[in-house]
Amino acid sequence: MEYIAEFALFFAKTITLIGGLLAAVLVVTAVGQKTRKLHKGHLEVTKLNEHFQQLKESLQHALLDKEALKxxxxxEKKKAKKEKGAVTEPKSRVFVIDFHGDIKASGVKSLREEVTAVLSMAQPDDEVVIRLESAGGMVHSYGLASSQLCRIRSKGIRLTIAVDKVAASGGYMMACTGDRIISAPFAVIGSIGVMAQLPNFNKILKKNDVDLELHTAGEFKRxxxxxxxxTDKGREKFKQDIEDTHGLFKNFIKDYRGKVDIEKVAxxxxxxxxxxxxxxxxxxLMTSDEYIGLKAENADVVQVAYVVKKGVADKLGMVAHGAIDTTLLKWWERLNGSRFFSS
Known part of the structure; x- marks a missing residue:
């Protein structure tokens, strides 16, 4: 009983926090609605070869004496002069895209634009490297994110997924679309499963003589x-829905990574x-830094990022979403002692 009271208090605090944050966002949005302009995003392209060269030159100037630098x-001038007169084959290109996934896979908004931009220029000899970090989240959100990566495969462009920290659940759903997957030795991989849970306060309501009416059209609308x-019938249907989703998850992995023993890993x-x-x-086993560094020796490596300028309301919304995600994470940890969300 003490646990239920504690949980109810925690739930009430959570609702109050979320309600307050959402109210603040709505007020700011309403005030600025008349003058607010549409914030269009823009593509930022960073030539990583130049970045690596600048790092090298900075270290050279710090460590070498004047004679050595001269x-x-x-x-380098002799080498550049020699290369200028020589006929060289055009280098292949490696496009680098970063994806940091939250519960809702919010990064898909930028990912879809980045993929579209890359596919407008990529040639068959080019490669796309996705630096992926995600512990998973909502099924439909990560399904869309995975579909964006499938667009690269369907165009015949080589796709490499690099995982430095975690690609679990929905994150691995994205990762398995790659022609090749590399990961750091201690990166967390897997969690090919589906989870759903929710508390039920019906007994507390009954104890306090509170009636609740729920009307639906359709046997399994709720x-x-x-x-x-x-009801037991509702529980059985709920479990069946989870099993069906898990089946879709497994079939997706089998389609894109047939080499795995799906029953063993799912x-x-x-x-x-x-x-x-x-x-x-x-x-x-390889970090993304090592892989990209090796590619930069023989290819032009560019990082592509679609950036959207955010207004005040958008920034407050991000704060609210961050607070909500943090609250949900704490709630999850309290119930399960785990930091990983399942798809």
Whole structure:
């Protein structure tokens, strides 16, 4: 009983916090609606080869004496002069895109624009590298994010997924679309499962003589509820829906990464990169920095990012969403002791 009271108090605080934040966002949005302009995004392209060269030159100037720097400068001028007169084949290009996933896969808004831009220029010899970090989230959101990466595969452009920290659940759904998956040795991989849960306060309402009416059209319009009285039939339908979603998840992975033993890995477990190689969930242990550095030796490497300028209301909305995500995460940890959301 003490646990229920504590949970109810926590739930009430959560609702109050979320309500206050949403109210603030609505007020700011309403005030600025008349003068607010549409904030269009723009594409930012960073030539990583130049970035790497600048890092190298900075270190050279810090470590080498004047004579050594002078000799180095002469050698580079001779090399540049020689290359200028030579006929060289055009370099292939490597396009780098970053995706940092939250519960709602909000980054898909930029990802779809970045993929569209890259596909407008990419040639068959080029490659796209996605630096992916996500512990998963909502099924439909990560389904859309995965579909954006499938667009690259369908155009015949080589797709490499690089995971430095985590690609779990919906994050792995995205990762499996790659022709090749690399991960850092201790990156968290897997969580091929589906989870859904919600508290039910019906007994508390009954104890306090509070009636709740829920009217639906359609037998399974609502299966389980937070405040209503749940039935065995509703629970069975809810479980069946989860199983069906899990089946779709497994079939998607089989389609794009047929080398894995799907029944062995689709248990909801996670593995570190070293074990994930044995499970064939990833192909090779390597950080994204190492991989991109190697590519930069023979290819033109560019980072592509679609950036949207945010107004005051948008920024407050991001604060509110961040607070909500943090609250939900704490709620999850309290109930499950886990930091990983399942798709």
């Amino acid at each position: 000799k180095l400068s002469k050698d 299966t389980l509820t937070v405040f209503g009285e749940n 248990t909801g477990e996670v593995w570190y990169g070293q074990k994930a190689v044995e499970m064939k969930l990833v192909d090779e």
